[in-house]
Amino acid sequence: MKNCILILLFLNISLQINGQEILLKKDPAIDSTIEKKGPNRKHFWHPFMGFGMAVDAGEKGATVVQPNLDQFALGLRYKRRINNIFSVGFEFSYTNYAFSIKQNNQKTTPDTSVNQKQRFYYYDLQLSPYFRVNFGKRGNVLGNYFDMAPYYETVIAFTEFSKYKLTDGSVVRARRSGVNYFQRFNYGIQARIGLKKIIFFGQYRISNAFYGDKNLAEIPRITAGVQFVLR
Amino acid sequence: MYCSPKIKKILPLIITFLSFNLNALICQNTAEKYIVYFNDKPTEKFDAYNYFTPKAIERKLLNQLPLYDWYDLPVNNEYLNQINPLSTKIKCISRWLNAAVIYADRENAEKIASLPFISSVEPQNSSLFIAETDEIDENPIEISRQTERMGIRKFDSLGASGKGILIAIFDVGFSGADKHPAFEHIRKSNRIIKTFDFVKNIEDVYHGGSHGTSVWSCIAGKKDSIALGLATEANFLLARTEIITKEILAEEENWVMAAEWAHKNGADIINSSLGYTNARYFPENMNGKTALISRGASIAAKKGILVINAAGNDGDKVWETIAAPADADSVLTVGGVKPCCDYHINFSSFGPTSDLRLKPNVAAQGLVYCAKENGYGNINGTSFSSPLVAGFAACIWQQNKSLNNMEIFKLVEKSSNLFPYYDYAHGYGIPNSTNYLSGKNTTPTFDFIKPDVSNLQFYNPEEIFYKVTINDSAFTKDEFSGRQLLYYQIINTADKIENYFVLNVSQQEIELIPMSKAITGNKIRISYKNYFKEFKF
Numbered sequence: 001m002k003n004c005i006l007i008l009l010f011l012n013i014s015l016q017i018n019g020q021e022i023l024l025k026k027d028p029a030i031d032s033t034i035e036k037k038g039p040n041r042k043h044f045w046h047p048f049m050g051f052g053m054a055v056d057a058g059e060k061g062a063t064v065v066q067p068n069l070d071q072f073a074l075g076l077r078y079k080r081r082i083n084n085i086f087s088v089g090f091e092f093s094y095t096n097y098a099f100s101i102k103q104n105n106q107k108t109t110p111d112t113s114v115n116q117k118q119r120f121y122y123y124d125l126q127l128s129p130y131f132r133v134n135f136g137k138r139g140n141v142l143g144n145y146f147d148m149a150p151y152y153e154t155v156i157a158f159t160e161f162s163k164y165k166l167t168d169g170s171v172v173r174a175r176r177s178g179v180n181y182f183q184r185f186n187y188g189i190q191a192r193i194g195l196k197k198i199i200f201f202g203q204y205r206i207s208n209a210f211y212g213d214k215n216l217a218e219i220p221r222i223t224a225g226v227q228f229v230l231r
Numbered sequence: 232m233y234c235s236p237k238i239k240k241i242l243p244l245i246i247t248f249l250s251f252n253l254n255a256l257i258c259q260n261t262a263e264k265y266i267v268y269f270n271d272k273p274t275e276k277f278d279a280y281n282y283f284t285p286k287a288i289e290r291k292l293l294n295q296l297p298l299y300d301w302y303d304l305p306v307n308n309e310y311l312n313q314i315n316p317l318s319t320k321i322k323c324i325s326r327w328l329n330a331a332v333i334y335a336d337r338e339n340a341e342k343i344a345s346l347p348f349i350s351s352v353e354p355q356n357s358s359l360f361i362a363e364t365d366e367i368d369e370n371p372i373e374i375s376r377q378t379e380r381m382g383i384r385k386f387d388s389l390g391a392s393g394k395g396i397l398i399a400i401f402d403v404g405f406s407g408a409d410k411h412p413a414f415e416h417i418r419k420s421n422r423i424i425k426t427f428d429f430v431k432n433i434e435d436v437y438h439g440g441s442h443g444t445s446v447w448s449c450i451a452g453k454k455d456s457i458a459l460g461l462a463t464e465a466n467f468l469l470a471r472t473e474i475i476t477k478e479i480l481a482e483e484e485n486w487v488m489a490a491e492w493a494h495k496n497g498a499d500i501i502n503s504s505l506g507y508t509n510a511r512y513f514p515e516n517m518n519g520k521t522a523l524i525s526r527g528a529s530i531a532a533k534k535g536i537l538v539i540n541a542a543g544n545d546g547d548k549v550w551e552t553i554a555a556p557a558d559a560d561s562v563l564t565v566g567g568v569k570p571c572c573d574y575h576i577n578f579s580s581f582g583p584t585s586d587l588r589l590k591p592n593v594a595a596q597g598l599v600y601c602a603k604e605n606g607y608g609n610i611n612g613t614s615f616s617s618p619l620v621a622g623f624a625a626c627i628w629q630q631n632k633s634l635n636n637m638e639i640f641k642l643v644e645k646s647s648n649l650f651p652y653y654d655y656a657h658g659y660g661i662p663n664s665t666n667y668l669s670g671k672n673t674t675p676t677f678d679f680i681k682p683d684v685s686n687l688q689f690y691n692p693e694e695i696f697y698k699v700t701i702n703d704s705a706f707t708k709d710e711f712s713g714r715q716l717l718y719y720q721i722i723n724t725a726d727k728i729e730n731y732f733v734l735n736v737s738q739q740e741i742e743l744i745p746m747s748k749a750i751t752g753n754k755i756r757i758s759y760k761n762y763f764k765e766f767k768f
Contacts, residue, residue, distance in 0.1 A: 019737050019738030019740070019741070020735070020736050020737070020738070020742070021734065021735040021736075022732060022733075022734055023572075023575075023716070023734065024575050024731075024732065024733040025730065025732050026581065026654075026655065026656060026730060026731055027729070028581075028583060028587075028655055028728050028729075028730070029727070029730075034513075034514075035514075040513075137511065138510060138511060139508070139509040139513050139516070140509045140512075140513050140514075141509055141510050
């Protein structure tokens with residue numbers, strides 16, 4: 001407390017000695033420079049966050065528990081304005097998926113054993129170029145838009161989680177990674193409708209999740225959800 | 232593809248939601264909004280006496296304005312009849328713009344554009360600010376300060392309180408104003424001439440929000456017997472042009488419609504405390520010519536109305552600059568100052584316009600005590616600076632009825648505390664009745680001292696300053712700011728402001744600019760306590 005008072009006293013004395021305090025300083029020449037960066041300027045970067053859920057349940061044998069929050073994404077999107085209507089861009093994102101496989105006697109993926117719970121977790125790095133059509137006259141804001149975006153993702157980690165009961169009643173939780181049935185690279189297409197900073201998206205995974213020779217039923221291909229522009 | 236029953240239930244909802252939005256985005260062409268401008272209009276058979284109210288005619292005669300001009304003539308009915316079948320709906324018609332706002336699909340809009348009497352068809356698809364920021368109630372300010380700062384006592388002694396001046400207020404709504412005690416004196420003397428809600432096309436305006444209520448109180452409201460604004464005896468037209476929850480171009484159209492209505496009813500002053508920024512425009516569009524509302528405001532000024540608009544509350548935001556229609560050349564744009572200390576309040580938008588014209592023109596308190604929907608309280612925003620100046624202008628106009636709007640505009644600027652000094656934060660400063668009535672006391676208050684290096688063999692130009700020495704008699708605290716504010720700016724060879732400063736000084740010798748930064752040919756303008764001086768480097 002004593003120190004605080006001394007500092008304040010010192011600052012006050014300094015101000016008195018200085019005798020002039022700048023209350024306002026503006027440089028109109030600099031201030032009026034036309035920006036090149038901004039939501040409807042030439043270049044725009046923004047981080048985003050998204051949540052999605054599977055729309056289809058997956059193929060018979062790999063049906064998933066629905067509704068369930070299956071996808072979370074965090075990324076960075078770049079937009080290059082062509083004109084007031086068209087833009088192009090690309091995005092990098094980290095995405096994780098979590099699908100809970102329904103445990104029933106029709107189940108074939110990844111095997112036919114019926115557990116209490118079984119989930120696939122996988123973590124992706126995604127790269128996606130996109131083409132954007134904007135609607136309506138607007139100023140320096142994102143406005144309303146429609147995006148078409150093919151995407152390509154690399155699975156950086158995959159975990160199969162199983163929870164089952166042994167005959168003695170004890171519960172076992174098992175995690176398996178490095179499995180040989182899950183594809184490491186996926187691709188698909190994403191469509192987005194953006195209303196300013198809220199984006200509704202739907203995506204379709206074109207590639208198969210599992211290697212063909214494993215004959216496994218496919219987990220959901222269609223995901224829909226919402227993204228938020230974090231800027 | 233298999234879907235679970237739950238998803239099957241949700242899926243139609245998702246599809247409906249997405250398709251609704253997609254429809255909203257893509258299928259706008261089913262009926263988009265356009266402004267259709269016509270080439271010409273019929274120039275005969277216009278009965279001004281029938282169209283305008285007696286007050287409007289009186290104002291025109293007093294200001295030696297023509298009874299009517301091209302802008303007042305009605306839009307050609309034949310043209311309207313021809314575009315009617317091609318449009319889904321004609322929303323409104325503007326005589327001033329010689330245009331109609333219509334809804335039509337794209338194909339029909341193209342057909343309309345090809346008609347020989349059409350000048351252009353512009354698609355209309357904006358952000359509005361209601362120039363109010365977060366309310367601060369915890370530190371009540373002195374009720375009468377906002378009016379005393381502008382010299383209400385002198386006006387009172389002259390009987391100047393806006394009597395006979397008709398002020399139109401365009402706002403989001405006037406909730407509670409029909410019963411509020413702040414306006415009892417106005418209601419009692421039937422000085423609310425007309426009201427109209429341009430959003431709903433009804434006469435009732437006492438809904439939609441209380442922003443207008445607060446704004447109105449800063450022109451003419453009272454708390455007990457204390458005036459909250461300067462024009463307590465003025466007459467009023469109240470128009471609702473804004474929708475607080477939406478930010479659509481319709482509001483700009485409503486504003487223009489309201490301006491035509493105000494003109495028809497003989498308004499002398501329009502006060503509007505709103506502005507449009509980045510949802511529709513870029514800062515470089517703030518040139519007074521781009522925004523529909525700015526074009527409308529310019530026509531209103533041409534028609535002899537003094538248009539007063541808030542500068543905006545984006546001074547501390549990315550947008551930072553003034554907002555349409557405050558960018559229009561003939562609109563008196565009002566910035567905000569701190570009540571404590573008389574200099575720029577952080578949220579008040581800065582000028583200049585994108586084509587480097589001076590804005591704001593003047594300033595007034597940006598934190599005021601005013602009427603609210605229920606009771607009274609403090610409120611922040613240039614929305615409330617603007618009506619304070621509107622009240623000031625009404626008092627001056629009452630005293631000088633033969634002057635026209637632009638002469639009053641200049642007189643308000645000239646009555647301001649910094650005049651002839653100006654900057655892009657305060658304009659010419661805060662108007663005051665003393666300056667208006669007695670002129671400014673321009674006794675020299677400082678001396679400008681050029682550095683003398685003739686006796687120095689070696690010196691560092693970074694450390695040797697051009698200085699100002701404040702005279703002994705002027706080295707006192709300002710009456711209103713409680714500070715000693717020194718304003719200065721550097722003007723480049725192109726006669727543009729390079730940078731400007733406000734200093735709070737507490738000693739008589741002030742260092743302004745080092746020799747190293749004083750470029751030959753540039754000028755420095757300094758203002759301290761009504762005294763202004765310019766020096767060339």
